[in-house]
Structures are given as structure tokens and as C-alpha cells.
Amino acid sequence: MPYSDDAVRLSRSEIEQMQVQLLRSTLERAGATRAYRSRLGGVSPNDIQHPEDVRRLPLTTKEQLREGQPDGFLAVEQRDVVRMHYSSGTTGVATAVYHTRGDLDRWARCVARGMLAAGVTDEDVFQNMMGYGLFTGGLGFHYAGELLGCMTIPASSGNTERQIHLMQTFGSTVLHIIPSYALRVLHICGRRGIDPREDLRVRVIFLGGEPHTEELRRRIEEGFGASVYNCYGLSEMCGPGVAMDCAEQNGLHVCDDHYLVEVLDPDSLEPAEPGRPGELVITTLRREAMPLIRYRTRDIAHVIPGDCPCGSRHTRISRIEGRTDDMLVVKGVNVYPIQIERALLGIDEVGNNYVITIDRPEDLDRMVVAVELTQEAFSDDMRALNALRERIARRLHTELDIGVEVELHEPGALPVSDGKAVRVIDNRARETGA
Ligand SMILES: [Zn+2]
Numbered sequence: 001m002p003y004s005d006d007a008v009r010l011s012r013s014e015i016e017q018m019q020v021q022l023l024r025s026t027l028e029r030a031g032a033t034r035a036y037r038s039r040l041g042g043v044s045p046n047d048i049q050h051p052e053d054v055r056r057l058p059l060t061t062k063e064q065l066r067e068g069q070p071d072g073f074l075a076v077e078q079r080d081v082v083r084m085h086y087s088s089g090t091t092g093v094a095t096a097v098y099h100t101r102g103d104l105d106r107w108a109r110c111v112a113r114g115m116l117a118a119g120v121t122d123e124d125v126f127q128n129m130m131g132y133g134l135f136t137g138g139l140g141f142h143y144a145g146e147l148l149g150c151m152t153i154p155a156s157s158g159n160t161e162r163q164i165h166l167m168q169t170f171g172s173t174v175l176h177i178i179p180s181y182a183l184r185v186l187h188i189c190g191r192r193g194i195d196p197r198e199d200l201r202v203r204v205i206f207l208g209g210e211p212h213t214e215e216l217r218r219r220i221e222e223g224f225g226a227s228v229y230n231c232y233g234l235s236e237m238c239g240p241g242v243a244m245d246c247a248e249q250n251g252l253h254v255c256d257d258h259y260l261v262e263v264l265d266p267d268s269l270e271p272a273e274p275g276r277p278g279e280l281v282i283t284t285l286r287r288e289a290m291p292l293i294r295y296r297t298r299d300i301a302h303v304i305p306g307d308c309p310c311g312s313r314h315t316r317i318s319r320i321e322g323r324t325d326d327m328l329v330v331k332g333v334n335v336y337p338i339q340i341e342r343a344l345l346g347i348d349e350v351g352n353n354y355v356i357t358i359d360r361p362e363d364l365d366r367m368v369v370a371v372e373l374t375q376e377a378f379s380d381d382m383r384a385l386n387a388l389r390e391r392i393a394r395r396l397h398t399e400l401d402i403g404v405e406v407e408l409h410e411p412g413a414l415p416v417s418d419g420k421a422v423r424v425i426d427n428r429a430r431e432t433g434a
Pocket of ligand 1: 248
């Protein structure tokens with residue numbers, strides 16, 4: 001029997017009824033932890049009559065999660081925990097997230113739902129190119145691939161030559177990969193004279209691990225000649241599989257029967273107006289080991305109104321439009337790196353790699369965007385290059401509302417990484433000694 005998932009056929013009212021029941025049981029479980037015991041403000045499970053009643057509960061921040069280390073949020077006996085992941089801690093101390101056997105099973109089913117929606121079956125060869133280990137990207141997809149019956153290759157990240165060798169030898173049809181690494185693989189294929197569209201069999205790619213633009217998704221689609229799907233998650237909520245694109249590729253369906261998602265204005269912490277971006281705040285609905293209530297993800301996105309043609313009535317969210325952590329203040333203006341990517345990749349001559357450097361010579365912010373050009377656009381014609389540089393600078397000025405210096409480089413000249421890309425180098429903190 002092929003794998004199936006009935007939850008995608010739930011009506012909106014069935015989903016909401018389910019959420020009320022699950023929120024009540026979550027409240028009960030969380031209330032027994034040291035971290036939440038005294039913090040729930042006297043709200044009891046019976047006070048929850050509607051999913052919106054979640055707003056009566058307190059928010060949980062990353063700082064609180066850190067303070068509760070190592071086990072303040074643990075809601076089960078240690079013997080019932082079968083795995084721990086440790087978040088990457090890009091913005092400070094890492095935090096542990098615990099899972100029971102049931103949690104791992106539900107996690108795999110959430111990811112499998114998204115893979116199924118993209119048409120993945122037991123006929124597929126799934127090459128999982130995400131880091132295995134404490135990072136959740138690798139193992140999170142691994143068990144979903146096996147659940148669907150794919151021949152699952154735990155390739156992990158890095159070693160690009162071997163990755164390409166695996167794709168060629170075993171005819172990998174499905175990939176899971178960090179977007180910037182997908183570009184790197186395309187670059188190496190180009191150098192080896194391999195045309196992924198002709199020489200590889202990849203037909204479905206799942207992107208995760210870092211926010212990216214629609215322009216970048218399309219470039220990867222064109223490069224591989226495959227359908228590319230976005231996947232959202234964070235280690236505090238298991239990992240990948242909180243929300244994934246369906247076949248329509250018009251927004252990511254949240255697994256509403258596992259996660260209750262709110263979009264809040266990050267300043268007022270009131271619900272953002274429908275369709276307006278705000279911070280994703282997520283409550284786990286079925287987690288046993290470590291239930292989290294109204295966790296502030298710091299990811300900015302919006303809810304997409306209207307019904308999806310695919311038939312699923314699970315909430316649809318936009319791609320991540322920025323992270324409150326990533327926001328840069330340059331010359332007094334708020335800048336999200338993803339805005340820069342959107343502007344750059346909308347220009348045909350711009351290649352697939354760029355680095356943003358900010359420093360503060362003589363007390364004035366200066367932002368330099370170093371850009372690789374495509375092979376076709378790079379030339380010795382200084383006049384043409386100057387004109388192109390001015391065009392890119394104007395485009396960035398329009399997008400960001402601040403002046404930016406642009407440097408042009410030949411393809412392959414800028415540093416690359418096999419993991420998450422380092423796109424922003426902010427030297428200001430060091431210079432001011434802050
Ligand atoms: Zn859909």
C-alpha cells in the first residue's frame with residue numbers, strides 16, 4: 001500500500017476543533033514542566049474554546065528557552081526521551097530540544113506530507129544533502145524519505161564531487177539541500193561539463209535551512225530542470241516540516257494538526273492584519289517531550305488568504321521574508337539581506353554568489369555589495385562593466401533606499417561554503433569595540 005495522509009483532507013472546521021482539543025492537552029503537559037508551571041497565568045485547559053484563545057497564554061522567547069536549559073522544558077521522564085537535537089545557536093547559546101519516539105514518528109509524518117504533496121513516491125531515489133548530526137535538516141528528512149519508501153541516500157552536506165558522483169551513479173530523483181549549496185553544486189557541474197538538465201535525473205528538490213527569494217528558487221529550478229519546493233522549520237519545533245510547499249508552489253501549508261501558527265506584529269505583539277507580514281509565533285500541538293507555547297521564532301512571514309487549489313485547508317504562509325535577527329540598520333534604515341538578494345537575482349547578468357560587507361569608516365556606515373557576474377556578462381570591456389555596476393547600484397538604491405557601493409567579480413571569485421552561506425560581514429561592532 002502506498003503511503004497516504006488523511007489529514008490533508010480535513011475541513012477548516014475539523015482542523016479548528018482538533019486544534020482546540022490538542023491545545024488543551026498541550027497546556028496540560030506544559031503546565032507540568034518547571035519552565036511553565038508558574039507562568040501560565042491560571043489559564044486552564046477548559047478555558048480554551050477556540051484556537052484564538054491561545055492568545056491568553058504567555059509568549060516563550062529564545063532567551064527563556066536558554067534559561068530553562070538543560071531540562072526545564074522537559075515534560076516527560078528522561079527514560080522516555082529517545083533523541084536530543086541541539087540548535088545551531090547562530091545568535092547565542094545553543095538550546096537542546098528533546099524527542100520521544102512518538103515525537104520522531106510525528107516529525108517524519110509532517111515532512112512526508114510535504115514530500116507526498118510534491119509527488120514523491122517509493123519509486124524515487126532520495127539524496128539527502130543536508131547535514132546529519134545535531135542540525136535537524138539531515139535526520140528530519142531522512143526518516144520521511146524512508147517512510148515513503150524512497151531509496152534514501154544519507155549523503156549529508158559537503159564533498160560536492162562525491163555528491164555529483166552519487167547523483168550520476170544512482171540516478172537520484174529527489175534532493176534536499178540548502179539553497180546556497182544548490183548553487184554551488186550547479187557551479188561545479190558547469191565546471192565539469194555536466195548539464196544537470198540532461199545528465200542528471202533530478203526532478204524534485206526541497207530547499208531548507210536558510211531563507212531565500214523566489215528569484216533564487218527559480219534559478220535552481222532552471223539549473224536542474226526540476227520542480228523546487230520550499231520547506232520551513234526550526235529546530236525548536238522539531239526541524240524541517242513545520243510548513244511545506246504543495247504542488248501549487250504558491251505558499252507553504254502549515255501542518256495545522258501539529259502546529260498552531262500566529263503572525264504577530266513584532267513591536268506591538270498584537271496579531272498582524274491578515275496578509276500583512278509579522279513574526280511567526282508557534283505552539284506545538286502534539287509534542288510530548290518538549291511542548292512549547294507561543295514560541296517567538298523571529299522569522300517574518302505572512303498568512304496567504306484564500307483557499308489553495310490543491311484542496312488542503314491547512315493554513316498557508318509565505319516564504320520567510322526576513323528574520324528579526326538578520327535585520328541590519330545601515331545609515332539609519334532597516335535592511336534585510338533578503339531584499340538585497342531579491343534585487344540582485346532579478347538582474348540577468350548577476351551570477352549566483354554575493355557578499356555584503358558593512359563597515360563604518362569615519363563614523364559613517366558604508367555598505368559594499370560584492371557580486372559575481374555570469375560567465376556571459378563578465379568581460380574586459382570596462383565601459384560595459386561600469387555601466388552594469390551603475391545599473392546594479394541603482395537597483396539596490398531603489399530596493400533599499402540607501403546608497404550602496406557595488407563591486408563586480410568574475411564567476412567563482414567569491415568565497416563559498418558547503419553549509420549555510422555567509423552573506424553578510426558586519427565589521428561595525430568590532431570597529432566600535434561594542
Ligand atoms: Zn496547496
